[in-house]
Amino acid sequence: MNELIFKPAYQLARMIKERQVSSVEVLEAYLNQISRHNSKLNAICTLNENALETAKQADEALAKGKNWGLLHGVPITIKDNFETKGLLTTAGYEPFKNYIPTEDATTVARLRQAGAIIIGKTSPSQLAGDYQGINDIFPLVNNPWNLEYTPGGSTSGGAAALAAGFSPLELASDIGGSIRQPAHFCGLYGLKPTDRRVPTTGHIGDTTNMDFRCIRQMLVAGGLARSIEDLSLCIKIIAGADNRQPDIPPVPLDEVDEKSLDKLKIAWIDELPLYPVAREIKSAMQAARKKLADAGVNVESWIPKYDFATAWEVFYAVATYNLMFIQGTDFKNLRQQMAFLWREATEGVSELREISKVPNISLPIFMKKSLQGYFEALTQRDNLIAQMDRELEQWDVWLCPVAMTTAFTHRAKGAAVEIDGRKVPYQMANGAYVVPFNLTGHPVVVVPIGFTQDGLPIGMQIVGKRWKEMELLNIAGKLDEIIGDFRLPVSLQGSAL
Template identity: 60%
Template sequence: MSDLVFASACQLAQMIRDRQVSAVEVLDAYLAQIAKHNSKLNAICTLDENNARSAAKQADEALLRGENWGALHGVPITVKDLFETAGLRTTAGSISLKDYLPQHDATVVKRLRSAGAILLGKTNVGDLAGGYQGLNDVFPRVNNPWNLSYTPGGTSSGGAAAIAAGLSPLDLCSDFGGSIRQPAHFCGIYGFKPTDRRVPTTGHIPEVPGAPHCMRQMLTVGGLARSIEDLSLCLQLIAGADIAQPDISPVPLDQPSDRLLQTRQIAWSDEWSFYPVAGEIKSVIQSVATKLTEAGVTLKKWVPNFDFLAAWQTYYKLAAYNLIYAQSLAASDIRKQLSFLFRDGMQGDRNFRKLGNLPGIGLPISLNPTLKGYFETLTERDSLIAQMDEALTQWDAYLCPVAMTSAFTHRERGTAIQVDNRSVPYSMVSGAYVVPFNLTGHPAVVIPIGKTQNGLPIGMQIVGKRWQEMELLAIAQDIDQVVGGFQRPSEY
């Protein structure tokens, strides 16, 4: 059973098609793994066992009739509890939505079901897509399968823990400020954030039900998995125009060039100015550069000619404009957000607090949003996108850290975190290396590359050109074969 639940989604789909295993047998294996481990991880917050079992039986019967539902026929998947699922509660980790039963599937959920996937359940999140941990007031906190005293990251917290522990082969999730990439890094798995506006977000919370469509920039939908092949398949199934969301362009996916990795031009950094990275992470990234060089790959240590400080400020200004009307207006949710901003702005070394300054960036906009300010922020974003586009022109891919640290111990949101001997504000630790690419919209893959001395995973971010996701995934696959590879936590 343990080998079956750690097979990739693509492998499982092939095995089911070839009648090596039935969809019911696959489902039973995952249900057994969930029963054994989920109570200590709290990764899956809503299990849809009865409907999943019925769908698995129907999948097997369909194959007997010669019917194939699609690329994921009979494969169980999980979905982040921010996506609406028809008739299955979608809480977004908020008390105000704890009993919310959507009438329709989110567009991306519908597309995966149409490809034959079976919805196994919903995965736990940070409350209303907030914070870099799996903390909310509806379900117990999510724990990291590598060490239960540590967070799996967030907000795709339960998804990352579930994938790492063999509770699911593929998790559909979202990334507004690193919510796919940071958990992938913390849990030793693969994560992918596509180009901004590549995949529809219809049916994603936020926006909370009844709110206007506000999340028009930076929110992306992707996946968490144990292989890049699964991430690639997921993208091919969920990408594309949506009649319900006309700002999703009907841009076809690119075709990878099939060039050898040794012919690529790859840039890498182990640290940016202003944002210190833990020594253990820098050392592992440096070892990656060494391995790739020994494999004949052309690498150059490089930092983009890009205003990272301006990107930080512009990201949080635009996030404030996106979220002000999209978030819950429940008093408890507002109090929680204000408490978080106060802690984040007051903890950590003084110089880092001045650089981060989330209260100073976000609160004035939240209290007095203006149309002029919104357009000025979009104009700033346009300039920074052009900067990053120009910087990446000469490279096929760019390698850099995902976060300043590996997984940290559970704590109250906003509490400062030690990066070696420096105390750094909470949001900066996990956000500094990911939010620039939310702002600019560039696609990014995270692959596992090693571990810390105390056995926690370390991931690496691989960034590519906008609208060239398939090329980026092909490059990431080649890099992964040299330096990476999923390893399961020892107790699973």
């Protein structure tokens, strides 16, 4: 196996710059891995036919003493929701199956300007709207750890691609866990930045209706990687104000306030009262806490004085107001949406359906939307942001689960997920622990911390203070040295997928 394909992006950048390896060699190693395994994973949906020529130009530039930037000559992948100039961009949505943008999304442009080479696009859930890699254009995306399981969503292909060695870095997006849940399901690292830290200009799902911008809250662009260092590198490149999106403030990345491990104040929880977590996830969370305590880190059990039930309702209210104008009105799409809502309303044990009640929150808004209702939801969101800010002030970071479940077998969107013998509503099983931080906008890093008895990865969220990404990543890196458990999928450790 070519060792290049599992090296982190920051190491590849250094190796290329120092002429230890060429950009062409690195790209060809990835293309070979993709050709061997993508037919089973369906992670890459579109290859960039110009990538090899760009890699040659990168090598020629270095030979002349020219450096394109932090990622000079490093191949990466892009979630198919981000517009890529001259390269098919579909968002997994049939009306866009032939769409070739004339300009890049801002984040894509910044990565190219930093010297990155786009290998290709990765298959998402349709319009970034599901926790599985299901869309109407490309085949179902499979998890490299077990092909019968989902890699999560909506950055489905991106997570599968990184776990399988198709790319070292993925530009991803997250409006309800779309970076963090796939990181958890595939044993990767993920960063959801602070809301409005990174422009989302040119993100489809935000631009389905080309006449006006629909999504104005909670959608963020971030990264998936196989190391904390690559997440740090990514945010340094893509963050910052954008004259195409004036609500992105010119706030510089924060300076790191270095603290030794024994000076950190860390809060921890393995389960919230409303949302039961799978036993194996709780065991992994407890094992991680013990490792930290044994290393002299101060970790305290803590549940914030925070109304998670209201936060769940407000998230879906704000999300509905943001999303209802981008959903297709064709019969096929409406049928899919109604089937999802029916399953969500009827599957899973009744007491958990009563807590989840996503259709009861969203349908009345969709049927009778009002400007007053939108403003009321935004006011509630402001109050909940302030409440979470106050609660987190006393801690450096808060450790909590990513989801109620680990990766599960493929199923229809909205079908219940079984957790320790109980059937849990689909949205709650996947979203209960991630959507609160989309609502409040707090940055989150996911790190892998263990595995189930069946060999499926388990991740953990590390939640930081708003606008403190670099401090969060610094702390996450220190904790990862103690508790991190990144491994390659067993199928890649000596045999083909």
